[in-house]
Amino acid sequence: MTKALVLGGATGLLGQALMRVLQAHGWQAEALGRADGNLLELDFLEEQFSQRKPDVVFNTVAWTQVDDAEDHAEEALLFNRTLPDALARLLARQEKGFLVHYSTDFVFSGKHTTAWKEDDTPTPASVYGSTKLAGEEAVLSALPDRACVVRTAWLFGPGRRNFVDVILAACHKRDAISVVHDQYGSPTYSLDLAQWSLALAEQRVTGIWHAVNSGQASWCELAAEAIALNSGPCRLEPITSEQWPQKAVRPKFSVLDNSKLAALLGKNPRPWAQALREYLFSEYAAQNGAVTQ
Numbered sequence: 001m002t003k004a005l006v007l008g009g010a011t012g013l014l015g016q017a018l019m020r021v022l023q024a025h026g027w028q029a030e031a032l033g034r035a036d037g038n039l040l041e042l043d044f045l046e047e048q049f050s051q052r053k054p055d056v057v058f059n060t061v062a063w064t065q066v067d068d069a070e071d072h073a074e075e076a077l078l079f080n081r082t083l084p085d086a087l088a089r090l091l092a093r094q095e096k097g098f099l100v101h102y103s104t105d106f107v108f109s110g111k112h113t114t115a116w117k118e119d120d121t122p123t124p125a126s127v128y129g130s131t132k133l134a135g136e137e138a139v140l141s142a143l144p145d146r147a148c149v150v151r152t153a154w155l156f157g158p159g160r161r162n163f164v165d166v167i168l169a170a171c172h173k174r175d176a177i178s179v180v181h182d183q184y185g186s187p188t189y190s191l192d193l194a195q196w197s198l199a200l201a202e203q204r205v206t207g208i209w210h211a212v213n214s215g216q217a218s219w220c221e222l223a224a225e226a227i228a229l230n231s232g233p234c235r236l237e238p239i240t241s242e243q244w245p246q247k248a249v250r251p252k253f254s255v256l257d258n259s260k261l262a263a264l265l266g267k268n269p270r271p272w273a274q275a276l277r278e279y280l281f282s283e284y285a286a287q288n289g290a291v292t293q
Ligand SMILES: NC(=O)c1ccc[n+]([C@@H]2O[C@H](COP(=O)([O-])OP(=O)(O)OC[C@H]3O[C@@H](n4cnc5c(N)ncnc54)[C@H](OP(=O)(O)O)[C@@H]3O)[C@@H](O)[C@H]2O)c1
Pocket: 007, 008, 009, 010, 011, 012, 013, 014, 015, 033, 034, 039, 059, 060, 061, 062, 063, 064, 079, 102, 103, 104, 105, 132, 151, 152, 153, 154, 155, 156, 160
């Protein structure tokens, strides 16, 4: 039985999805998070690795608060670069152990109108994006033959509050909400990402992989689809990024090209709207009450 250690597996959006999918596929998956100890202490990590002897480590732990990172650059760097660097170095000292590390579409910025490929040059515009890029580089340089970096984007799914949940909750309270329409990305279902992660880990692929559902959307389009499916009587007002000032600069276009993943899977990842429907009609409905189909 393959043994997995999932950092963030007890509480994270992706971590929880991974635990479910790995266990459903017969893996022995254990979670590791802040409730177990200080993940930034090398001795603690070393002890955890030698006790649990994982075949695959999935690192979903990160400083994910994009705006907060602007004011907490050092802490963001600790979780987004120092931690993955330590994980990769620890595994490099051992005979076995593969690392799947997650990164973000926010490593990209600037003018682009076609989906970003794995070998496009990243130019992060935020502290979050820069620290995540530094984490990618650290992992691939410390453990090039036994690690992959999986860039994903705009996650929704069960287990932790996400953009779709926030929009639908706001719609239940208000008659109208405003959502940015001039930033485009790749909405992605955490449970789909967990399935692809399993395939990537099973094949022990190395290097960088873009793992997102197919298609693209603006935040406003994602919100509109969720509201339409949730059948709430809520008016949606498209606004520009300038009308919704945020501390961290977001890319205007961070759609990821998933054709490398599609070739490995032998099929295109399903469109984000189809995955969103499944989320809302099953997982979200179970947590929040039925959504009418
Ligand atoms: N969510 C997205 O839309 C998105 C988009 C692109 C890339 N990604 C990447 O995908 C990966 C997973 O993201 P996610 O959405 O699943 O993240 P998440 O739900 O925010 O979970 C992050 C995990 O990191 C842990 N963590 C954060 N700060 C910590 C600290 N100071 N000490 C110990 N643990 C800490 C959290 O633990 P607690 O629950 O205890 O806080 C949680 O388990 C990350 O690498 C992220 O950069 C996510």
